[in-house]
Amino acid sequence: MATPAFEEIVEDFEFLEDWEDRYRHVIEQGKAMEPLDDAFKVPATKVHGCASQVWLHPMIESGVFKFDGDSDALIVRGLIAVLRSLYNGLPVAEVPKVDAGAELARLGLNDHLSAQRSNGLRSMIERIRQVAQENA
Template identity: 40%
Template sequence: MTLPQEAQAALESFEHCSGWEQRARLLMQWGQRLPELSDADKTEATRVQGCESQVWLVGELKDGHWQFAASSDARLIRGLIALLLARVNGLSTEQLQQVDVPDWFNQLGLSRQLSPSRSNGLNAVLQRMRELALA
């Protein structure tokens, strides 16, 4: 499966990191680029269950392709979510079902930094995306 353009860009930027400190900095930068959700989008209905941090997610199907927006109160999580969105935005419902979160973060060289709770949280976000896509 070909990666969305944004995901390809993410892979290329993380490829050039020599160590964890550079990756962490880049991760924070991705989080800062994440557009802030409006307060109207931060409701109990859009909050992702199963995340230790507060995470909100909204999605919209445009011409058969999904566009998601999300936000979190935790900086590191914002970065991880930004990278997840880079991987899934523009996919069809069918393609969305095939996304492998651990594999994606492994490709970025970030899998070691995913604690079990962060990993579970990201899987909860992806699960919520899939639920929205199938609704």
Template identity: 50%
Template structure:
């Protein structure tokens, strides 16, 4: 499945005035995630700090990141799909320079998330940033 560009996601959100429509769109975005193989659902790949079950596998090819992730919650899968579109195909230094949480504020998503989901979102972002720092430390 192809990753949508973040610019396309932002444009789509701007077209949706009603928050129920935005939540439905988030669920649809979650359906675009590449399936996470069952064998990747390990404690090592589990993102700590999320109330929902969330797993992340980061792949590096030619210095650029790609991600396979999943959650047991539909809304969370949509949030993950947005983060995948934000961070995919970037280098480790680029990832560390991206403020993904600002994108969520711009979309007015953070104000519509429960505190637990907001904390989980921050944990997921920090995990991606951690993976980028590890790549930089290894070079």
């Protein structure tokens, strides 16, 4: 169960031959995101378990889940963009049902992220799931 935005990233990755190109594409996704307003970069939105600074600001409107985020690391900002494409626009009750590991595996991310980045990515996914479960 992936959103059309995530399917677009999957398709883009199919055309990119090597991991360096894919890595650059993830970074470009992050650069294309609007920066998170500094007012939302507070302890309540900070994600612990990430090597870099990460903030996620979830919003639920009319039962639809959405979040914005930011990081001080370019690749992590790109990973936030990828997660936004995976989750934004889903009904809040559907968010916890997404098998993020399987979906992200379609991009080959598991094989190319450091252990620290993988842990941080899992922490972001857990935060997203937690917020959605609390608001479903």
